[in-house]
Amino acid sequence: MADLVSHPDEVKVVSKRFGLGATEIDRYLELDGYKAVRKALGMAPESIIAEVKDSGLRGRGGAGFNTGLKWSFVPKQSPKPKYILCNGDESEPGTCKDRLIFEHDPHSVIEGVTIAGLAVGAHVGYIYIRGEYRYLSEIMQKAIRQAYARGFLGKNILGSGFDFDVYWHGGAGAYEVGEESALMESLEGKRGIPRIRPPFPAVVGLWGGPTVINNAETLASVPHILLGGAEWYAKLGTPKNGGTRLFCLSGRLNRPGVYELPMGYNLKKMIYDVGGGMAQGHTLKAVVPGGSSTPLLTREEIDVPMDFDSLMKVGSMLGSGGVVIVDDSACMVKFALRIMSFYQHESCGWCIPCREGTDWLKKTLTRFHSGGGVRKDIDDLQYLSENMLGRTFCPLGDAAAMPTISIVKKFRKEFEDHLDGKPCPLEKAEAIERSPVMA
Amino acid sequence: MRFSEPFEQRFQEMASHYPTRRSLLVPTLLYAQDEVGFLSDEVVAEIARRVELTELEVRNVISYYSMLTTQPRGKYNVQVCTNIACLLMGGEEILDRCRLKLGIREKETTPDGLFSLEEVECMGACCWAPAVQVNYDFHEHLTPQKMDQILDQYTKKGTERRR
Structure with missing residues (x-):
C-alpha cells in the first residue's frame, strides 16, 4: 500500500525484509525468520536481557529508555502471570513507521514479542494495533495463525518445553492509548485513562501482572540484535544510542518517505541528501524532529546528529522518528494552533492542567490567529x-x-505579525469560512 | 440481534485470549459498528450482555474512542487528515473540496446516505500526505482533483450496488 523508498546511506536492519514478501511465513523463513527465537531458546533469560541491554537499543516509541534495562525490572518470581504488550497504536503526528513494519514484516514483531517473553518469563503477548490500521490487523492475524501452524507459537514452541501465546488486539481511535498505562487500560476494555505510577507496569501491569510494554519497532529490532550480536548493533549507532531507526520524512521534500538510518545521522544531511532537499519553490523554516510533541528546531539548528542524547542537548527530543519539515508557506501560529487542537481533542480529561490547559491554549491560539x-x-x-x-x-x-513553548520562543516575530487586529499574513483566502472553535 | 458468521467466529476466538470478558469490548464494538453502521441501542445492549457489563459502562467506553459512534453515518465515511504533515501538504484544501463536492460539513451525512465527512487526526500516512481514509481504505498523495475522482468512484460504487 504505502510506497517504499530507498537511499544509499540507509542501513537496513528493521526494514531489510520490506518489499520482499515476508508476510508469508515461508518467505520469512528463507530470510532468516525465526532463527533468533531458536537462538533465544538456547540462552539463559539473563543473557538475552544482557544482550539487548548491551546493544544500546532504546525505546522507539519516543521515550528512548534502554529496552534491556526495562526488561530487567520485571521480577523473576511473580504470583500473577506476566505479559508482553507490543504497542502498535502508532498515532504520534508525523509518524508512520510501524505501519510499514506491520505491512511488510509482521513476523518480526511476533518474534520480538516471543523473545521478550523468553527474557522475562512471560507466556502471553499481545500485539495492539490501532483501529484505523484494519488492513494491518488482518495481516497480523494471518501471520499469527501461520506462526501457530508451524509451531513457533503455542504449547511447547519448537519442542523447547516453553509455551508462548501471541494474540492481536485492536483499538478504536485514541492517541492517548499510545501511552503505556492507557494502553493497558484500553486492552482491559476501559477508557484509555493513564494510571498513576509507581507502581510501574514492569511490576504491576495488565490485570495486575508484571508487564513489558515496547513499541513495535523496538520489538522488531530485537531478533536482529540476537542474531547479529549486541556489539554489532551498538556499533551501527552512536555511544548509548545503538543501532538504526526508521525516520519518517514528511513535508515539502523532494523525496519524502520512511528511511532506515543509523542513530546519530546528521539531520541536515537527512533533509537535503536523503530526503532530496526542499521541493522547488519552498525553503525550510523549521523542523519537527520526532513527532508533534517534540520541540521544534529552527533552520539554524538542524546541523545536529539524530540520536536521543544529541537532541536532548539542543533542547529537543528524538521522539518517535517522525521528522516533519515545515516550509516557508506555513504560518507558525497556525502550526501551533493545529498541534494544540490535536492535543485538546486527544486529552483524556483526567487531570486538570492538561484538560484545561490544552483547551485554553487552543482557544487563545484560535483567537490570536484570526x-x-x-x-x-x-x-x-x-x-x-x-x-x-x-x-x-x-x-x-x-x-x-x-x-x-518552542514555537512561541523561536518564532515570536510571527506572533507579533498577527497583532493589532491583523489576520494571518500567510493565510490564503479560504474556500469556506471555517467554523469558529467553541469547544 | 444477529451478527455475521465471521463476527461470531472472531468473537469466540477472542474470548479465549483474555482472562476477563471486558477485554473483548473495544475491538468487538468496532467490528459490530462495521456491520450495523453505528452502535445502536440494540447493539450496545447486546454487547453489554456479552461482555458482562452494564450498558452505562459500555457507553462510557464508546464515548472515549473517536472511531466509535452512536449516530448513523453514511455508507462511506470520508475521513480527512489535517494534522501537521497533511496540513503542510494541503490537507485543508482536501477537506474544503470534500465539503463543496458533497455539500456537507464535518459530522454530517449526505441526504442519500452515501457519504459522511469527518476531519480526523493523524492516521499514519505522513510521508504520503495529504491523506484520506474512506472507511478503512487509505488514499494518499491527494490533490483536490484526485479527491474528486475518488469521491466519484465511491458514488458510482455505492449507487451501482443499490440497483
Whole structure:
C-alpha cells in the first residue's frame, strides 16, 4: 500500500525484509525468520536481557529508555502471570513507521514479542494495533495463525518445553492509548485513562501482572540484535544510542518517505541528501524532529546528529522518528494552533492542567490567529504551557506544552505579525469560512 | 440481534485470549459498528450482555474512542487528515473540496446516505500526505482533483450496488 523508498546511506536492519514478501511465513523463513527465537531458546533469560541491554537499543516509541534495562525490572518470581504488550497504536503526528513494519514484516514483531517473553518469563503477548490500521490487523492475524501452524507459537514452541501465546488486539481511535498505562487500560476494555505510577507496569501491569510494554519497532529490532550480536548493533549507532531507526520524512521534500538510518545521522544531511532537499519553490523554516510533541528546531539548528542524547542537548527530543519539515508557506501560529487542537481533542480529561490547559491554549491560539490577539497573549501562551510541564499523570500534557513553548520562543516575530487586529499574513483566502472553535 | 458468521467466529476466538470478558469490548464494538453502521441501542445492549457489563459502562467506553459512534453515518465515511504533515501538504484544501463536492460539513451525512465527512487526526500516512481514509481504505498523495475522482468512484460504487 504505502510506497517504499530507498537511499544509499540507509542501513537496513528493521526494514531489510520490506518489499520482499515476508508476510508469508515461508518467505520469512528463507530470510532468516525465526532463527533468533531458536537462538533465544538456547540462552539463559539473563543473557538475552544482557544482550539487548548491551546493544544500546532504546525505546522507539519516543521515550528512548534502554529496552534491556526495562526488561530487567520485571521480577523473576511473580504470583500473577506476566505479559508482553507490543504497542502498535502508532498515532504520534508525523509518524508512520510501524505501519510499514506491520505491512511488510509482521513476523518480526511476533518474534520480538516471543523473545521478550523468553527474557522475562512471560507466556502471553499481545500485539495492539490501532483501529484505523484494519488492513494491518488482518495481516497480523494471518501471520499469527501461520506462526501457530508451524509451531513457533503455542504449547511447547519448537519442542523447547516453553509455551508462548501471541494474540492481536485492536483499538478504536485514541492517541492517548499510545501511552503505556492507557494502553493497558484500553486492552482491559476501559477508557484509555493513564494510571498513576509507581507502581510501574514492569511490576504491576495488565490485570495486575508484571508487564513489558515496547513499541513495535523496538520489538522488531530485537531478533536482529540476537542474531547479529549486541556489539554489532551498538556499533551501527552512536555511544548509548545503538543501532538504526526508521525516520519518517514528511513535508515539502523532494523525496519524502520512511528511511532506515543509523542513530546519530546528521539531520541536515537527512533533509537535503536523503530526503532530496526542499521541493522547488519552498525553503525550510523549521523542523519537527520526532513527532508533534517534540520541540521544534529552527533552520539554524538542524546541523545536529539524530540520536536521543544529541537532541536532548539542543533542547529537543528524538521522539518517535517522525521528522516533519515545515516550509516557508506555513504560518507558525497556525502550526501551533493545529498541534494544540490535536492535543485538546486527544486529552483524556483526567487531570486538570492538561484538560484545561490544552483547551485554553487552543482557544487563545484560535483567537490570536484570526487577528484578535493582544501582546500579552504571547507571554501567556508560554507561561501557561510552562506550567503544564511535569504536572500531569501522563506525558500528554508535556507533549502539548513542549512544541508550543518552542514555537512561541523561536518564532515570536510571527506572533507579533498577527497583532493589532491583523489576520494571518500567510493565510490564503479560504474556500469556506471555517467554523469558529467553541469547544 | 444477529451478527455475521465471521463476527461470531472472531468473537469466540477472542474470548479465549483474555482472562476477563471486558477485554473483548473495544475491538468487538468496532467490528459490530462495521456491520450495523453505528452502535445502536440494540447493539450496545447486546454487547453489554456479552461482555458482562452494564450498558452505562459500555457507553462510557464508546464515548472515549473517536472511531466509535452512536449516530448513523453514511455508507462511506470520508475521513480527512489535517494534522501537521497533511496540513503542510494541503490537507485543508482536501477537506474544503470534500465539503463543496458533497455539500456537507464535518459530522454530517449526505441526504442519500452515501457519504459522511469527518476531519480526523493523524492516521499514519505522513510521508504520503495529504491523506484520506474512506472507511478503512487509505488514499494518499491527494490533490483536490484526485479527491474528486475518488469521491466519484465511491458514488458510482455505492449507487451501482443499490440497483
